Amino acid sequence: MRVGVFICHCGRNIASVVDVHWLKNEAAKLKNVVFCEDYIYLCSEPGQKFICEKIKELNLTHIIVAACTPSLHGETFSRTLESAGLNRYLLEIANIREQCSWVHQNTPKIATKKALKLIEAALAKLTYAKPLTPLRVPMIRKALVIGGGIAGIQAALDIANGGFEVYLVEKEPSLGGHMAQLSETFPTLDCSSCILTPKMVEVAHHKNIHLFTYAEVKNIEGTVGNFEVTILKKPRYVWEDKCTGCNDCVDVCPVIVPNEFDQGLGARKAIYIPFPQAVPLVYTIDLENCLNSKKLIVCENCFKACGPRAIDFLMEEEEVKIKVGAIIVATGYDLIPLEALPEYGGGRYQDVITSLDLERLLSPSGPTGGVIRRPSDGKIPKSIVFIQCAGSRDPEHGRPYCSKICCMYTAKHALLYKHAVPEGKVYIFYIDIRAAGKRYEEFVQRIVEEERVLYLRGKVSKVFRKNEKLVVLGVDTLTGRTVEIETDMVVVAPAIISNNGGKALAQILKTPIDEFGFFTEIHPKLRPVESPAIGIYLAGAAQSPKDISESVAQASAAASKVLALFSQKRIALEPIKAEVDVKLCKGCGICVKTCPFGAIKIIKKKKKKYAQVSKAVCQGCGSCMGACKFRAINVAHFTLKQLFSQVDALLEG
Amino acid sequence: MRLVLKSETDVLKKVEEISGQNVFSCYQCGMCSAGCPMSEEMDLLPNQVIRLLQMGAFDEILGSSTVWLCASCYTCRARCPRGVDLARLMEAVRLIVLRKTKDDYIPPARMVKEKLPQIALISALRKFTR
């Protein structure tokens, strides 16, 4: 064993705290270390070359890099080893930045000592390291896209157009997501359906796309290249292949309920399509509101009216199992409910509506045919007060983050209202205007200047009803005056929050979400579309609040990641997998229960019961290793022996 | 009138110490002022008091009626998105003033001569006298 130790300064990040020269001298004295040197930036091209040359020149067999976290440059240095002809698993990284210089900035002496300890620990672990070879398994070159909003649609089309099959799963009866609810879109004012519907239709007709609407993902097993997915198709009580979308059933249905798609501002029947451009154009019976139940049929109106006999009250939910190699999560967002904003009435006042409600009132296919009418009495409001940041940037009552899109859509709303009601008056309460996008600032300024919309810098503290009107108590911090406005309607821009089913889905996918329920990316800057679970990618507002162009950009990025993955027929898997020592194993089965991925089975061979690990399923998490009483199971590269000696080295002295 | 900003921060430190609040948590949304029941009578809005504290312009606050008009009703604190307890900041400023001078802000003799509920009198004494 001929170990080379390379210590990185990371500019001043490490070297300004840790005494790298002392460290170099001390590390050089350690057992088996034949070479030790420090360097200003090891991750740089010349830095890597330096390591490479030294390996060759001195015949080094094992390498320690003392630098930043392995999650940043572990891959970089592994490749360096490979290019010098060494096995990549004969590398250990001692993290002397995040775990040392950054956290002990004020105590450089102790930090320097700790750095040496970390190198010693790395050396102890490396002593028992074995060369490993990646596993290569066949890859299923099909993708699953979860969520049929604009992000999911774009991702599915890109992959399908790349020549691979896609399963697109949407939980609602139609594709489209929130974009389908919008009237016109900033900053260009394209009509939302006009640009969205063609894409929805393309999805439905694409020979490479299998569309599952009114369906959800129930279970996922396996890993990148080989996911096994169970899709649950909820019963529509209408056969998709028979329904012609003629609408005859709707005319005869006696039940009228609020239409969720219209934010409850319009009505639908118990048999319905959410909106006229729905894709697929297949009707759905909402059994909760239908007069019939599973047990008792009392109304057969639609059944009788349906020419092609598409209605079937006996339809059951159905499970479909598919196999895919990659998954894209595009489950979108929700809005914080008005109930969470009690100072604005908490949903008590009919004419205090959300921005999404207003989109429906502005939409030509919406409940008012595109005429802005206030919910209480159907009158066209002569003035509207908009309240931005309702629950956003509010760690006390809502969410601490900026919802990013409200500044822009509020400006759009002001414009569309002024176009519809030129003599109407608009007030917009804002804290800051965040219009950082291509042509966004110009859009906002145009509205201020040309439409003479009054922006008031400050928050609204209270909204209440006074006879037919609403009274808004706010402030304009620019003049330093509190203001009171009597208005016909108030539109709040509620915080964008994560989709409430996201948590359950994250559990199924075994991929992390942040404290607000948004899916987490592996690196916010450098790997923004990949989730930490390999083979699972993110698109759209499921990751964080985004507008359409950002959602589409990210969807295409995620799709291109999938296409890159699919460019190979086989997939290399990390060989960091659990291995069973059959001699020590008693077949007790505790590991089977602990494994979160279901990778372990107990088998019986030649009268002996023992555990067997499926290498393709195992993620190398090590739960089994911790649980086994007999120390019979070890994860390669992180064996008990390696970890114990690492810990011992840290505790010594 | 132009404010000359000084780098001296002793008073600000004292205000933060007494109130336990970080004035830089405030992002000047004005929610406190918008809901303040007394703002109509104030010469500086509550958010302007914090702004001046952030700027270290304590003298500007000294001449203002705002902290004395504050009724400690906690409306601002209930609604502040940033969790700033402005009522405590107001109290800190009042205390700094009262502790420095020999006079009450409003001496008992100048209080209303009516039969008031005890709690009204005692609170007024606690807020306005030394």
Place this chain on the structure above:
Amino acid sequence: MKLAYFPGCTLKTTAKKLETSALAVAETLGLKIEELPNWNCCGTVYSLASDDLIKQLAPIRNLARAQSFEYKTIVTLCSMCYNTLAQSNILVKNDGEKLKKINEFMSEEEDYRGEVEVKHFLTLFKEFGLENIKKIVKKPLSKLKVACYYGCLLLRPKRIGIDDCEQPHILEELVLSLGAEPVNFPYQVECCGSYHTAVKPEIVAMRAYRILENARENGADLVVTSCPLCYFNLKDRQRDVKRLYAGFKEMPVLYFTEIMADALGIT
């Protein structure tokens, strides 16, 4: 369970009506409350400064006394007393250091352990069960439209609030159980001007005007409240309101316990 009743100064003097009606109601409901022996003034306003612990002595002394008489709960009627006792209690519960200092200061009392619970009468009624109150109502207040005024100190700050600080409903529920109709009343949580009544009565009158007009706009026949200071500001200051706003018509203001007593047939 025995409950200690903390009246506070005002209930023994200007707000006698609140005490009499509340105690009568409590007796009718069979609530076991006993006036805390040798209570002292709570200090009225909770000190908002971190550096004058001395102002916490008055409220904590009362809690220590409740503890020494083995009461687990202390109930108040006055919103101000409630607020001060509750806030001080939380302060020492969360800060052992401060509690220790205060205890050292009050060497004449037994050490307060921070375990007494501070409650307001309204919570007590709710726990008693509004359904049960409904059952014993003798003269339902039907057709009476009531504006329930909470003011500040029952609800804010949030951590001692007896209900939601923007849209409370505990008084409304009580009023409903008495057979009356609570009205929509946006100004129910707006401050009345509080102790400014002692120095700037005209500002308080302006506040009172706004609040009472808001009640009237929403069809209220009367306003109920639980705080002697709010009561004074909303009721007695109407004299000044009339001077400031010609045409202002008087609005009856009552303690919530008064209308309870009425409905329960206690006179």
